[in-house]
Amino acid sequence: MNAGFYAKLKWLRKPAPPPESDNRQAEVENKPGWFYPQRAEALLATPLRQRLMKIIWQRTSMPSSLFNELYDVPIARFAELVQQLPASEYHHHAYPGGLLDHSLEVMAFAAKLRQRHLLPTGAAPEDQAREAEAWTAGVLYAALLHDLGKIVADIEMTTDDNEPWYPWTGPPEKPYRLKYRRPRDYQLHPVAGAFLVARVLPDAALNWLAQFPALYAAFLYCISGHSDRAGVMGVLVQEADRASVAQFMGARADSVLDNPQPSLAKQMLTALCELVLTRYKLNNPHSGSDGWLTEDALWLISKTTADNVRAWLLQQGVTGVPDNNLRLFDEMQAHGLIIPTPEGKAIWSCDIKADGGWTPGSPLTLLQLSPSRIWRDVENRPAAFAGQVTVVSVLGGATDKDDIDVAMQVSEVQPVPESDPLAELAFSLFAPAKAVNPVYEAECVTGAACLPPMADAMKTEVPAQSTTTEITSPTSEHSPRSAVGEDFFRWLREGLQARSIAVNDAKSPVHRVDGRTFLMSPGIFKLYVQSTSGKTGEEWRQVQRGFQKLGNHYRGDDGINIFTCEVKGPRKTRQVKGYLLDNHDELFSETVPEDNPYLSVMDSDNDISS
Incomplete structure (x- = not known):
C-alpha cells in the first residue's frame, strides 16, 4: 500500500467522551427501564462484541494500525450514538443493546461476503487492486449504517429531565428511557440513516469514498434504501443482514450465506398470493369465508392467515420465520404487505354483513391488504363482496394470549446475560x-x-x-x-x-x-x-x-x-x-x-x- 493512500486515512480522532457520570448513575442502574450513557470503550467491551471486532479485523486482512484508522473510529461513534437501543421491537435482537450487536454481526458477515468478489465488477485488475480497500470500507460502512435510521424513525428517547433526545445532536449525555413510536413509517429507516451518516463517519472517510465515483454512488444508494440500484454492495449488505437475523432466530448463518434466497418479505408475499389465489374462499355470503374483497381493500382473517403463512414458509424451508403472530404481523407491516390502522396497529376489528342479511354475529379481527398486492391486473380480480365490511374499533395488534405475553415495552426487557x-x-x-x-x-x-x-x-x-x-x-x-x-x-x-x-x-x-x-x-x-x-x-x-x-x-x-x-x-x-x-x-x-x-x-x- 503506497504512502499516498495511507496519508489519506489520517483522520483518526478519538470520539469526544460524554460528561463524567454523576451520582445519578447509581439511581438509574437500579431504576427499571432507564439507561445511563456509556462510552464506546465500555459498550464494546462485552465478549461477544470483542469477538465480532476480531472477526471483522481478520476478514479485512490488514495491519491492526490501519484497521484502527479505518474502522475503530466509526464503530466507536456508532456505539455511543445507539447506546443500549434494541434492533427491533418484537423480532430479532429485541433486547437492550441489540442494535449494536446486530450491526457488528452484519459487518462481520459483510466482510466475509466481500472476500468472494473482485470490485468494482468488470474493472481492470489494476483498478480492482487499487480500489480494493476503498470498496471493502464502503461495504462495511454500509453494513454498519444499514439500521441506523431506526433510532430516528422508530424510537423516541426521553432523558431524566423529561426532555427529548435527538440523535443528530450527538450521543446522549443524560440518563434516558425509550419507547417505540405509534404509528411509524418503516420506509424512513434508510432515509434517516443517510441523514445521520456524518455522525458516524468522519469527513475524511467520506472524502475518501467520494474519490471513486462508482463506489460513492453505490454507497449512497445503499444507505438511502435503494439497494436495487446499489449493485453488488446492496446485495452484500442485504445478505449479511439476512444472515444475522436468521442466526438470531436459530438458523445456521453459514448455510444462509451459501444459499441465498429471496427476502422474507418476498417469501411472505408469495405465501399470501398462494393462499388467496389457490386456497382461500372469498366473499362467501354465508359462514366459511377466509376473507372479503371490497372495491378498495382485501380483508383476511388475521389468525388464520398468520398460521397459514407461517406453515407455508416453514414447509418451503424459509429461515427466520417469527414463531409468534405479533412478530409476524410486525414483519408484514415493516415491509408494507399489510395496511396498518390509523394508530399503526396491524389488526382491524370489523363487522361483516352480506346482502342476504348474514353476519358472523360479532366483530372479526382482520388484516387489510391492498388488492394490487395479489392481483396486478384489475381485470383478474374476483367480483367485489356484495355486502359491507365496517371498521368497528382498533385493537392493539394482539389476537391471543401468546401474542399478548410478548407485547411488552422494550424498557421491561432485561439485557441478555453477557455470557x-x-x-x-x-x-x-x-x-x-x-x-x-x-x-x-x-x-x-x-x-x-x-x-x-x-x-x-x-x-x-x-x-x-x-x-x-x-x-x-x-x-x-x-x-x-x-x-x-x-x-x-x-x-x-x-x-x-x-x-x-x-x-x-x-x-x-x-x-x-x-x-x-x-x-x-x-x-x-x-x-x-x-x-x-x-x-x-x-x-x-x-x-x-x-x-x-x-x-x-x-x-x-x-x-x-x-x-x-x-x-x-x-x-x-x-x-x-x-x-x-x-x-x-x-x-x-x-x-x-x-x-x-x-x-x-x-x-x-x-x-x-x-
Whole structure:
C-alpha cells in the first residue's frame, strides 16, 4: 500500500467522551427501564462484541494500525450514538443493546461476503487492486449504517429531565428511557440513516469514498434504501443482514450465506398470493369465508392467515420465520404487505354483513391488504363482496394470549446475560459464530407436571390440558387423535431423510447421543405443529400424547419415557429433556449422524408414562 493512500486515512480522532457520570448513575442502574450513557470503550467491551471486532479485523486482512484508522473510529461513534437501543421491537435482537450487536454481526458477515468478489465488477485488475480497500470500507460502512435510521424513525428517547433526545445532536449525555413510536413509517429507516451518516463517519472517510465515483454512488444508494440500484454492495449488505437475523432466530448463518434466497418479505408475499389465489374462499355470503374483497381493500382473517403463512414458509424451508403472530404481523407491516390502522396497529376489528342479511354475529379481527398486492391486473380480480365490511374499533395488534405475553415495552426487557452468546458456541458440532439456544423443558402427556427445578420449588400450578384440539397434518385435513402420532412420526422420518430437519445443529430439537436419536420436548412437537398448520398454541400437547402412544421411543428399565441430557458448553452447563429413539435405520436413509459430543444422558426422571 503506497504512502499516498495511507496519508489519506489520517483522520483518526478519538470520539469526544460524554460528561463524567454523576451520582445519578447509581439511581438509574437500579431504576427499571432507564439507561445511563456509556462510552464506546465500555459498550464494546462485552465478549461477544470483542469477538465480532476480531472477526471483522481478520476478514479485512490488514495491519491492526490501519484497521484502527479505518474502522475503530466509526464503530466507536456508532456505539455511543445507539447506546443500549434494541434492533427491533418484537423480532430479532429485541433486547437492550441489540442494535449494536446486530450491526457488528452484519459487518462481520459483510466482510466475509466481500472476500468472494473482485470490485468494482468488470474493472481492470489494476483498478480492482487499487480500489480494493476503498470498496471493502464502503461495504462495511454500509453494513454498519444499514439500521441506523431506526433510532430516528422508530424510537423516541426521553432523558431524566423529561426532555427529548435527538440523535443528530450527538450521543446522549443524560440518563434516558425509550419507547417505540405509534404509528411509524418503516420506509424512513434508510432515509434517516443517510441523514445521520456524518455522525458516524468522519469527513475524511467520506472524502475518501467520494474519490471513486462508482463506489460513492453505490454507497449512497445503499444507505438511502435503494439497494436495487446499489449493485453488488446492496446485495452484500442485504445478505449479511439476512444472515444475522436468521442466526438470531436459530438458523445456521453459514448455510444462509451459501444459499441465498429471496427476502422474507418476498417469501411472505408469495405465501399470501398462494393462499388467496389457490386456497382461500372469498366473499362467501354465508359462514366459511377466509376473507372479503371490497372495491378498495382485501380483508383476511388475521389468525388464520398468520398460521397459514407461517406453515407455508416453514414447509418451503424459509429461515427466520417469527414463531409468534405479533412478530409476524410486525414483519408484514415493516415491509408494507399489510395496511396498518390509523394508530399503526396491524389488526382491524370489523363487522361483516352480506346482502342476504348474514353476519358472523360479532366483530372479526382482520388484516387489510391492498388488492394490487395479489392481483396486478384489475381485470383478474374476483367480483367485489356484495355486502359491507365496517371498521368497528382498533385493537392493539394482539389476537391471543401468546401474542399478548410478548407485547411488552422494550424498557421491561432485561439485557441478555453477557455470557450467553459465547457459552453456547459449542452446543453443536456445526454451531454458527453466535448461537442463542432456547431452553427446552419436557411436558408431561398425562396431565402431571414435569416442572423445571425453579417451578418445582415454587409449586407452580400447571393448567389443565385440552383434550379436544385437532391438528392439521400433511396427510389429512383433520387427523383423528389416534393418527396424530403416526402423522408426526412420518413427518419426522421424511424430514430427517430429506435433511430438512437438522441434526446436532444449533437450536435443532434433534440430536444424536449415546447411539440413539434424542428428540427435545416440547421443541420437536412445536416445530411439527408450526410446520404443518402454522399454529403456535397448545396443540403440540396432543401430538406428544399421540407420539408416546405409538411406543416407538426407548423406555428405561423402570418404564421411564422422558430422559434428561446435559449440554456442556465452554463455560456453561445446562439440561434439556426429551425422548430417545433406537430405530435409526428407519429414521435415516443413509449415513446415521455421529453423536453430538456436547450432549450426554443423565439419570432418568420420574416415570410419567400414561
